[in-house]
Amino acid sequence: MTTDTINESLADDHHGDSHDHKMTGIKRWLYTTNHKDIGTLYLWFSFIMLLTGGALAMVIRAELFQPGLQIVEPDFFNQLTTTHGLIMVFGAIMPAFTGFANWMLPMMIGAPDMALPRMNNWSFWILPFAFAILISSFFMESGAPNFGWTFYAPLSTTYSNGSTAFFVFAVHIMGISSIMGAINIVVTIMNLRAPGMTYMKMPLFVWTFFITAYLLIAVMPVLAGVVTMLLTDTYFGTSFFDAAGGGDPVMFQHIFWFFGHPEVYIMILPAFGIVSTIIPAFARKKLFGYSSMVYATASIALLSFIVWAHHMFTTGMPLFGELFFMYCTMLIAVPTGVKVFNWVATMWRGSMTFEMPMMFSIAFVILFTIGGFSGLMLAMTPIDFQYHDTYFVVAHFHYVLVTGSLFSIFAGTYYWLPKWTGHMYSESLAKWHFWCSIISVNLLFFPMHFLGLAGMPRRIPDYALQFADFNKWVSIGGFAFGLSQLIFLAVVLKCIKGGEKAPAKPWDGAEGLEWEVASPAPYHTFSTPPKVD
Amino acid sequence: MNEQAKSNNKVIKKLVLTVFAMFGFGFALVPLYDVFCDITGLNGKTNTAAATYDDDGIDTSRSIKVQFITRNAKAVPWQFKPVINEIVVHPGEMKFVNFYAKNESKRAIVGQAVPSVSPGLAANYFQKIECFCFTQQPLQAGEEVEMGLQFYVDRDLPDDISTLTLSYTLYDISDKADS
Numbered sequence: 001m002t003t004d005t006i007n008e009s010l011a012d013d014h015h016g017d018s019h020d021h022k023m024t025g026i027k028r029w030l031y032t033t034n035h036k037d038i039g040t041l042y043l044w045f046s047f048i049m050l051l052t053g054g055a056l057a058m059v060i061r062a063e064l065f066q067p068g069l070q071i072v073e074p075d076f077f078n079q080l081t082t083t084h085g086l087i088m089v090f091g092a093i094m095p096a097f098t099g100f101a102n103w104m105l106p107m108m109i110g111a112p113d114m115a116l117p118r119m120n121n122w123s124f125w126i127l128p129f130a131f132a133i134l135i136s137s138f139f140m141e142s143g144a145p146n147f148g149w150t151f152y153a154p155l156s157t158t159y160s161n162g163s164t165a166f167f168v169f170a171v172h173i174m175g176i177s178s179i180m181g182a183i184n185i186v187v188t189i190m191n192l193r194a195p196g197m198t199y200m201k202m203p204l205f206v207w208t209f210f211i212t213a214y215l216l217i218a219v220m221p222v223l224a225g226v227v228t229m230l231l232t233d234t235y236f237g238t239s240f241f242d243a244a245g246g247g248d249p250v251m252f253q254h255i256f257w258f259f260g261h262p263e264v265y266i267m268i269l270p271a272f273g274i275v276s277t278i279i280p281a282f283a284r285k286k287l288f289g290y291s292s293m294v295y296a297t298a299s300i301a302l303l304s305f306i307v308w309a310h311h312m313f314t315t316g317m318p319l320f321g322e323l324f325f326m327y328c329t330m331l332i333a334v335p336t337g338v339k340v341f342n343w344v345a346t347m348w349r350g351s352m353t354f355e356m357p358m359m360f361s362i363a364f365v366i367l368f369t370i371g372g373f374s375g376l377m378l379a380m381t382p383i384d385f386q387y388h389d390t391y392f393v394v395a396h397f398h399y400v401l402v403t404g405s406l407f408s409i410f411a412g413t414y415y416w417l418p419k420w421t422g423h424m425y426s427e428s429l430a431k432w433h434f435w436c437s438i439i440s441v442n443l444l445f446f447p448m449h450f451l452g453l454a455g456m457p458r459r460i461p462d463y464a465l466q467f468a469d470f471n472k473w474v475s476i477g478g479f480a481f482g483l484s485q486l487i488f489l490a491v492v493l494k495c496i497k498g499g500e501k502a503p504a505k506p507w508d509g510a511e512g513l514e515w516e517v518a519s520p521a522p523y524h525t526f527s528t529p530p531k532v533d
Numbered sequence: 534m535n536e537q538a539k540s541n542n543k544v545i546k547k548l549v550l551t552v553f554a555m556f557g558f559g560f561a562l563v564p565l566y567d568v569f570c571d572i573t574g575l576n577g578k579t580n581t582a583a584a585t586y587d588d589d590g591i592d593t594s595r596s597i598k599v600q601f602i603t604r605n606a607k608a609v610p611w612q613f614k615p616v617i618n619e620i621v622v623h624p625g626e627m628k629f630v631n632f633y634a635k636n637e638s639k640r641a642i643v644g645q646a647v648p649s650v651s652p653g654l655a656a657n658y659f660q661k662i663e664c665f666c667f668t669q670q671p672l673q674a675g676e677e678v679e680m681g682l683q684f685y686v687d688r689d690l691p692d693d694i695s696t697l698t699l700s701y702t703l704y705d706i707s708d709k710a711d712s
Binding site for chain 1: 537540541544545549551552553554555556558559560566573576577578581606607645647651653654702704705706708
């Protein structure tokens with residue numbers, strides 16, 4: 001089968017050269033319907049957003065470097081934390097995964113492109129406008145949104161600084177973009193799989209994106225609904241969340257977290273897929289427990305719909321509610337534990353080598369598990385009353401989102417860079433990126449656990465003197481982690497410009513159809529579907 | 534390829550329908566939430582219409598302390614306070630208490646008091662026969678008023694509850710008030 005497909009793809013390549021209507025300059029990128037081009041756009045966009053959100057975090061950490069107010073006003077501090085969260089969630093992590101989906105899904109299932117290429121173009125190109133709207137509010141009289149990325153009513157309605165409309169329309173556009181991306185992924189996976197590729201033969205990467213896309217389709221419209229209610233409450237006199245008119249601000253939290261909890265799995269399930277692809281390749285063993293991985297992913301997705309109120313334990317829920325949401329939340333640890341077990345079992349007695357994709361994946365397994373455990377601690381209702389709204393929560397979700405999602409994105413980038421660019425990345429520079437990142441990220445986030453346990457609240461620009469030493473170290477870790485990402489930029493740019501020529505399959509243990517086309521992947525691949533047995 | 538487009542369209546139609554259904558579901562959560570809280574008695578919301586007093590006798594074996602607190606939302610320029618801060622009642626016993634309000638600003642303001650009972654599960658057992666919170670309260674500049682609340686505590690109040698706190702939050706609804 002291998003030689004057949006390579007020959008076929010070579011033929012494709014030739015075909016591509018002669019009939020290639022690739023436009024030049026900016027028009028190529030504006031009008032492109034090619035999944036690889038759009039994937040590249042998504043990835044670069046998310047990297048720019050990562051640096052933007054990161055820059056905001058640098059100002060936050062500079063302010064928190066020592067107690068007292070030095071650099072920014074408290075109101076501006078709130079704008080920083082809010083937009084940092086929004087940009088990282090909707091601008092950095094989610095588009096990066098959509099970028100991976102665009103680049104890799106068609107190649108992994110042997111499809112010539114995504115099923116809906118024009119919509120694909122549109123779903124990318126509305127994103128920059130969404131973030132232009134959001135970020136432009138920094139330069140307005142009102143200032144940027146300052147009510148936290150969770151935009152609780154009445155902070156975002158009655159007490160809004162006037163930025164609510166900009167915020168709402170930005171979120172609407174991001175939501176439309178995500179929904180279109182998700183529809184595209186589902187249709188592609190359902191209809192464009194190569195003959196012979198049954199659902200249970202799909203790579204796990206494909207499975208996780210498939211399930212994530214369904215989650216997006218289910219909850220992004222609820223987000224659109226809740227921000228619409230916010231808009232009418234603020235500007236058109238409705239009272240969804242206003243007790244004066246018979247509404248209820250606690251209901252806002254229920255609807256928001258009904259979206260918000262599946263959202264956190266939207267940001268981690270694709271990471272599971274990437275890591276589950278990389279670990280078998282460098283352990284040179286098949287993924288341990290493939291079908292249990294599929295079922296674990298699906299059950300995490302289903303459970304995510306019935307745990308939302310664990311974000312709201314302190315709102316005065318009755319005991320029964322607290323117990324229900326506590327037990328359901330802890331239940332999620334079971335399928336997640338299955339996954340961690342399977343990754344470790346895949347490495348067990350494997351012939352492991354430690355190239356950068358593998359290093360980031362191992363770091364992911366260890367550090368994501370730390371984030372998972374702190375999540376389990378937060379799930380316990382009585383303990384949550386102490387941890388709620390402290391730096392412990394900040395430590396928890398940065399462990400799962402930075403050393404979880406972001407590290408999986410780094411791992412995936414190193415893994416597929418040779419396929420994307422046709423060159424091997426510089427291993428020594430990548431090692432610098434890895435070690436600088438891993439040391440600084442732990443210096444940045446680990447002490448936050450202790451700060452939270454000692455009672456330091458989140459989203460506050462000043463703090464008691466007893467927290468000063470830890471915050472200094474956290475800030476130093478933060479600056480170092482931020483700067484380390486410039487090394488990553490250097491690695492990627494260097495790899496695009498040149499470097500050792502990459503073979504079609506640079507990793508000897510790698511599996512999957514994407515390695516059967518040349519490196520760099522030709523503009524058009526699998527115009528005739530490969531045969532999978 | 535046409536075959537392909539047809540089967541794509543089938544999937545797309547279903548997915549787009551799901552998107553709209555979930556958008557609707559977000560809004561459906563609003564009435565569902567009210568119904569759910571109403572049935573389970575969660576959330577501390579009391580009934581918004583007058584209850585009728587069913588004369589099934591007074592349970593003198595139990596004494597319930599009812600506390601009254603008030604709060605002005607977003608600096609409504611009214612003085613608003615209970616005339617007495619707490620009262621001890623037997624379940625089934627009807628009581629009448631007054632709340633005092635004075636508009637201390639120089640303009641007419643329509644106020645609306647929104648009640649909430651803590652613990653939340655007791656809300657369904659706190660029965661208001663007459664309450665100023667059922668109506669809007671227009672007060673001219675400098676005008677003052679005593680507003681009445683007639684209530685009883687249901688005999689079925691769970692045994693583990695011995696204190697009820699009734700909290701009123703006063704909102705300025707001048708721009709939303711019915712003329």
